[in-house]
Each structure stands twice: as C-alpha cells, then as structure tokens.
Amino acid sequence: IREASAHRSYELFLEKIAEGCSGLCITRTHPSELRERFEIERATLLWLSDSKDPNITTIADLNTLNKRVLEFMQKSMRSVILFDRIDYLIMKHGFDEVLRFLLRLNDRIAMSNAIAIVSVDPSTLGQRELSLLEKELKEIPSSVMSAVPEEHVRILSFINNQRKLGRDVTFKDIGNTFNITAPTTQKKI
Numbered sequence: 129i130r131e132a133s134a135h136r137s138y139e140l141f142l143e144k145i146a147e148g149c150s151g152l153c154i155t156r157t158h159p160s161e162l163r164e165r166f167e168i169e170r171a172t173l174l175w176l177s178d179s180k181d182p183n184i185t186t187i188a189d190l191n192t193l194n195k196r197v198l199e200f201m202q203k204s205m206r207s208v209i210l211f212d213r214i215d216y217l218i219m220k221h222g223f224d225e226v227l228r229f230l231l232r233l234n235d236r237i238a239m240s241n242a243i244a245i246v247s248v249d250p251s252t253l254g255q256r257e258l259s260l261l262e263k264e265l266k267e268i269p270s271s272v273m274s275a276v277p278e279e280h281v282r283i284l285s286f287i288n289n290q291r292k293l294g295r296d297v298t299f300k301d302i303g304n305t306f307n308i309t310a311p312t313t314q315k316k317i
Contacts, residue, residue: 130250130267134212137247138166141210144243145170146288150204152197156213159184172200176216190221190229197233207242215252223257227264234264280316282306 129137145151151171155162159173174196177186187193201207211217217226230246237244246265250258286305290297303313 129245129247131247132249132251134210134247137210137212137245138168141171141208141245142166142168144208149206149208149243150200152200152207152209154187154193154197154209154211156216176213188220190217190225193217194229194233198236201236201240201242205241207240209237209242209244211244211246214246214248218253218257223253227257227260230261231264279306283316 129140131137141151141153151168152174153162153168153171154174154176156176159175162168162173173185174193175181175184175186176188178188180186185196187196197209200209214226217229221229233244236242244265246261248258248261253261283302283306286302287297290301299310299313299317302308302317303310306313308316
C-alpha cells in the first residue's frame, strides 16, 4: 500500500485479524504506542530496533526477521503479516538485500494461506526501487481501501467495540447511537 503513514495498512491488518487471521506486525513504532493508537490486542508485534527491551521482541537483522516470520506462518493456518516502515529496513540493510528478503518471503507466502501487507512511503524510494517492488508485490488501490462508506465503518467499529465488552448489539442500539431510524439501520447493516 502506497501511503505516507501506515494508517490504511493498519486498518486492513486489523480487518484481516477480525476475519480470523493470526496477525504479525513488524514495525519501527514502539509496540506500546501501537497498541494504544490502533487498539491492537490480538497480534504479535516485532519492533525493528537495535535497542533491547526485556518486555518487547526486538529484531535488528533480516535473517532473524525471516526466521521469525516463517515460524509465525507455520503456527497459523491463516496469517496476515504487516510490514510497517520498510524504509527503515532499506536504510539499515540496503534496498537490494531487503528486496531479496521480500522475494524469498513472497514465495513462501504464495505457497501458504498467508497475506503480507507492505506499507510503502513512495517519497522514501527512488523510481527504480518502486518499480521493482511493484513488479513483485500487488498494489492495493486506494479505491479498494475506501470502498466502505465512513458511516458504515463507524457502525462496524461500534459493534466490534461492544462485542469486545461482551455486549450484544441490537438495531435499536445502533439507531440510538448514530441517530438513524430502524429501517435505515437495517438497510445499512
């Protein structure tokens, strides 16, 4: 997904987890901040960092990262892997090495029931690098990500949050919360 921030990637990642996939997030953002910002509860988070933290799994090199990703994919029947800040890996290891890593991983993903989401900020890469990534990875167009109207997303988020609290949601609850009539609520759902 081409984006300056990984917001859309995280939305898709969380959507796939809600659909039953096991989630693995590989990120440069500190995991505690991610859990707070995106309410990520049911995912394994790997922090791309040379710093060591006893409470967080940190990864600094591509070989260890490759091993962890493959182990994760083997444990789950359906998995989704999010790469946030691929530019960090490129700065640390060089584009060609990261591309080789992605090529090997993409082959493994093609043979499994896994999905990889790679968030790419196009301003951090040159045209050659973007072209090579596009040849190997399928771009998810903006139209796919924005196909669901914002109001429907808010309603679905409300239902999801209520379920997390152990509450059943009725049409009346949705109608009262979003100030819409019962027939409109049923139509939207």
